[in-house]
Amino acid sequence: MAEIPTPTTPGPDAPARRPSRWRRLPVVRQLQQSVGLQRGMLVAGLVISAVFLLAALLAPLLAPYGFSQLRSGDRPFGAQQPPSAEHLLGTTVGGYDVLSRVVWGSRTALLVIIVAVAASIVLGVVIGLLSGYFGGWLDRVLVVVADAVYAFPSLLLAIVMAIVISGGQSDMWGGILAAALSITVIFIPQYFRVVRAETLRIKAEPFVESARVIGASHRRIMGRHVLRNATRSLPLIVTLNASEAILTLAGLGFLGFGIEPTEAAEWGYDLNKALSDVTSGIWWTSVFPGVAIVLVVLGLTLVGESLNDLADPRLRTRRAAAGMPEPMAGAPVVPGGALDAGPAGLSGLEPTEGDPR
């Protein structure tokens, strides 16, 4: 174990310096910590995600037409029109404007992410907390169930859920809920496992024992002492799961279990309809929804992976301490004269930096 030098605690008169609330927010804090490539990845991910979020929120302003609009005034758009001044990204085989569908599609994707992640977080955290804290039979049964759900193909489950929820009709909320709830079922075990493992660890910590010695009730211990300490790694899973949610939604749409084009715009559905266009050289109907899916998934994954790396002190890169204004060793004492590459100078520092294990 390396002895980690801790900065000395400030004296009683020194005011306790703590970063402002804004700087302690999950993503902002990591952004400040990061350097180099890790920072680049995080910033790229954040920019892509921000564009996605803005597109979803401002869809009515950004999109030139409605998602189910087929004509402007009296004139129909026409099917499979190539990109032009009127239709910047062309039109689909059904006669919809591609750009509008792509922009509106982000709104559907965002709704699915929110519903899926919110539902799975709430359920997963509650079940994980109870399971980890009380243990016993409840815990064993829940762990087996979670393992069983892991073994289920998520898309198959999503199809079944889609049929159960919407009964074959695919309106906007039916489609969103079908996708979101099927994803919820798949994600609950992930949150369950993470929170349960953290709870098991924290349950044995002395501060929980000290709460027990004081005589605090189980509810108070769980809520005040365990829960808040057990949710540290959840932001990472949220970002990674969000991208997975989009892929499941697109998969459902592509397989024909999505949302009717008159109810909401959905990228997977558009891709499905663009299948026949690909062979006839009509590229714009498939490329743009596809690019949208790839970009959003990439953006969210970049954020998630960078947060993951930054959370681990062993993976986090730091600014090197080499450029410090530290007095160098004056004259190195070397028997038989000075070395050519002595420790005086930056070139002499290089080989000592890493631990060549």
Next chain:
Amino acid sequence: MSTTVSGTAPAARPVVQCEDLAVTFATDAGPVTAVHGVSLQVAPGEVLAVVGESGSGKTVTAKSILRLLPETATARGTILVSGKDGTPGENVTTLSAAAVRQLRGRDAAMVFQEPSTALNPVFPVGWQIAEGLLAHGMTSRREARAKAIEIMREVGIPEPEVRVDHYPHQFSGGQKQRIVIAQALVLDPGVIIADEPTTALDVTVQAEILDLLRRCRDEFGTAIILITHNMGVVADLADRVAVMYEGRIVEQADARTLFASPTQAYTRQLLDSVPRLGEGLARAQERAARRPEGWAEQEPVVEARDLSVVYPGRFREPDFVAVDGVSFAIRPGEVLGLVGESGSGKTTIGRAIAGLTRVGGGSLRVLGVELNGVRERQFRPVRSRIGFVFQDPATSFNPLLTIAECVAEPLVVHGRARDAHEARQRVDELLEAVQLPRTYGDRYPHELSGGQRQRASLARALALEPELLIADEPTSALDVSVQARVLDLFDELQRELGFAALFISHDLAVVDMLADRIGVLYQGRLVEEGTGAEVLGAPKDPYTQRLLASLPVPDPVEQAARRAEWERVRAAGA
């Protein structure tokens, strides 16, 4: 920085010569310099002890000799490690990675603090000893094995021919440390760097490991850099001592000179804060004199009769009896000290009294409630009359709550205040009682030092004015100087508030400072119980005698005499 070496002026080339070493770490809070301009010399066959409190840079200094620092560290300065045969050394800080690998093990080897993690659990120990030999040019596995058996015999492992094929978990902690030392010795290095080699071990085992290290020096002529915070260990083994403080060497002297006449204020303060046996006698007598008439007839706060605690074994394994038929009583206002090695059941007794561990058999009455078969509902009202101080102040506070919220927790739980804000008045009083400024209430636990946190922990335990305080190794995670302050505070508060206390520690000297009576636990049984004068002055049980004899005292001259006594006790026991 003075590098004068008094006393043993080495004629031969020093095996380690370190000039102006500075080590900087890149951290999230910017670069932190852990070691500033340290210069050291170690002569062949000399034991240099590097002492200091945690964070003083002693481990970093030692690790940079083998260049074992993490990637975030940058070392500057020169470290020359010479061969045992007198070949001139090269500067480790600028050496190539391959050359450093050659040097490790051959010229300088390392003994780690925790022997159970320093050995790989999936390989036999013989293989692990031979690994070093094969890495340094020996080609015959048979020869390496023979050498491993030989070195295991040298370090005192019985039946090395058989034991060479055993796995680490088949050895006891002390034997594992012997094997780690064997691993270091097998290549016959000029210097062994021992980083807290006995800290993880019990006192009686510590004495044997120190004996082995002494033999390394005397029989193999190996120099040892001994890193430790235990002044008793220093007095026992070291020829020369370097005292480190905040990354600098404040004093370097011959061991006897340093203990007899320290020149620096910091060294004096460090030596003064080491608890010594016999200091508590006067305090205990004073307390006994102040007790009212009929005190001995009062109903005890805690009464254990044939108490046993059993941890159920795993499938098809026998149950583990942690506490086996222990009887004792703590009367109001009395401090009972429990000492024992790890696994002796002392912590389990404390946890059983606090209702954290189920009582297996016998009877345990705490504040009038029988704990054998008690329900949580019956015990909860009693909890407000018990305070508990945990061993590790770093983990006994919820990191997300401020100190004031943590200290207010018992008040809120027992309905004395509606929330932390309402309890603030009382919290401030408590913080003042443990000598912490009021403003510390608004800080988070990680913003306090270990000693400050432990004082806050004491404040939390005393929030409800308990009749009984259980302190489970409250100072073993602290540095000596901090420990001294916390112990003084504990003593002062006990006198003021008059609570009864169970004080659990592995350190006899610490228990002696505070306790009215001392109980010695060994393998779950109470082998001896009595006043400090009885137990420490005239121990009757052979285990207590052994425990007392193996405790190193921070005085080289006295320790030399005690070592002879220890060897006599050990010879008699064998």
